Amino acid sequence: MISILQIIVTLFIVFALSRAIFRFRDKQINLLELVFWCLLWIAAGVVLFIPQATNPIARLLNVGRGIDVPVYLSIVLLFYLVFRLYVKLDSINQNITKIVREVAIKKKK
Amino acid sequence: MQKTFIVIAAYNEERSISDVVHGLKKEGYHGRNIIVVDDGSNDNTFKEAQKAGATVLKHAINRGQGAALRTGMDYSLKHKAEIIVHFDADGQHNPKEVKDIIQPIINKEADVALGSRFLSKKSDVPLIKRIVLKMGVVFTFIFSGIWLTDTHNGFRAFSRKAAENIEITQDKMEHASEIIDLIKLKNIKYREIPVTIKYTKHSMEKGQSPLNSIRIAARLIWTKFLR
Ligand SMILES: Nc1nc2c(ncn2[C@@H]2O[C@H](COP(=O)(O)OP(=O)(O)O)[C@@H](O)[C@H]2O)c(=O)[nH]1
Ligand SMILES: [Mg+2]
Numbered sequence: 001m002i003s004i005l006q007i008i009v010t011l012f013i014v015f016a017l018s019r020a021i022f023r024f025r026d027k028q029i030n031l032l033e034l035v036f037w038c039l040l041w042i043a044a045g046v047v048l049f050i051p052q053a054t055n056p057i058a059r060l061l062n063v064g065r066g067i068d069v070p071v072y073l074s075i076v077l078l079f080y081l082v083f084r085l086y087v088k089l090d091s092i093n094q095n096i097t098k099i100v101r102e103v104a105i106k107k108k109k
Numbered sequence: 110m111q112k113t114f115i116v117i118a119a120y121n122e123e124r125s126i127s128d129v130v131h132g133l134k135k136e137g138y139h140g141r142n143i144i145v146v147d148d149g150s151n152d153n154t155f156k157e158a159q160k161a162g163a164t165v166l167k168h169a170i171n172r173g174q175g176a177a178l179r180t181g182m183d184y185s186l187k188h189k190a191e192i193i194v195h196f197d198a199d200g201q202h203n204p205k206e207v208k209d210i211i212q213p214i215i216n217k218e219a220d221v222a223l224g225s226r227f228l229s230k231k232s233d234v235p236l237i238k239r240i241v242l243k244m245g246v247v248f249t250f251i252f253s254g255i256w257l258t259d260t261h262n263g264f265r266a267f268s269r270k271a272a273e274n275i276e277i278t279q280d281k282m283e284h285a286s287e288i289i290d291l292i293k294l295k296n297i298k299y300r301e302i303p304v305t306i307k308y309t310k311h312s313m314e315k316g317q318s319p320l321n322s323i324r325i326a327a328r329l330i331w332t333k334f335l336r
Contacts, residue, residue, distance in 0.1 A: 093280065094278075094280075096170075097172045097173075097176045097280050098170045098171070100149075100169055100170060100172050100176070101168070101172070101176060101179065101180045101183070103169060103304055104146070104166045104167055104168050104169075104180050105164075105166065105180060105183060105187070107167070108164075108166050108184065
């Protein structure tokens with residue numbers, strides 16, 4: 001029995017996979033990144049249709065249900081991404097300041 | 110006399126900047142050496158400073174006091190400054206005390222002179238401000254290992270050597286702590302000089318809120334260990 005949720009998520013995964021492939025073709029991401037995203041989305045698809053597949057991992061990591069593993073992983077990943085974003089923002093800010101300062105001095109001459 | 114430049118970072122200070130510039134001129138400083146950095150103000154700060162006869166630089170957008178001071182310092186160094194003074198635009202500092210703060214630099218007793226409102230009894234510091242400032246003193250001791258009486262005072266003077274050596278990277282108010290951190294790190298000779306800070310309704314309304322200090326501390330710790 002396939003649920004509505006599974007259909008929607010499957011469509012999304014197909015869409016995400018195609019995005020990754022297109023971005024690889026346009027050289028916006030490298031091969032390693034492509035492999036990473038493909039594995040991630042394929043894993044998501046496996047978990048979607050066979051939730052029990054995560055149980056061995058759950059036993060290994062000592063968490064209640066297998067489905068909890070991706071939830072925990074997602075939180076860790078989100079923290080990491082927010083951290084990256086903050087670092088990026090910091091360096092963008094520094095660059096903006098550099099330009100503003102340089103223009104101010106050049107204009108004075 | 111050594112060539113002294115006074116750098117004033119100003120953000121929306123149209124009401125006070127003119128008096129500040131005139132006050133400094135009355136003490137004998139030429140407009141050529143009074144550098145106002147208008148930090149993307151959305152009022153008439155730029156025009157007021159220019160009318161008062163200062164040398165005015167303009168940041169196209171607001172980048173913070175640290176960034177503006179750095180711009181003013183770069184400009185001053187380029188124009189062969191031998192001493193650089195930081196001075197507030199909101200009228201809290203006393204132009205008559207510039208000669209006191211540059212004294213240790215002229216006498217070669219120090220490369221940085223830091224103003225302290227707690228060394229003289231004349232500043233009427235509001236209680237909350239006093240508490241926050243003392244917390245800043247303790248924070249600085251833990252953060253940089255240097256004990257001062259007043260760590261967050263915007264009135265300072267640098268010798269040319271020190272100005273070249275102390276590179277401010279913090280755009281906003283964190284620069285005050287950063288300067289002290291660099292003094293310690295680079296082993297620069299410093300001196301605290303008593304100064305008077307005037308507290309008016311205008312300056313209190315516009316000044317830094319105590320809550321902002323928490324943000325500042327967090328950012329300092331972040332950049333010290335993770336940048
Ligand atoms: N360039 C620049 N200067 C600022 C900014 N915010 C405050 N200032 C200036 O920094 C000085 C001290 O700031 P203030 O908020 O009064 O700090 P406080 O006196 O410690 O409460 C004043 O001369 C302000 O004009 C800013 O965003 N950019
Ligand atoms: Mg103030």
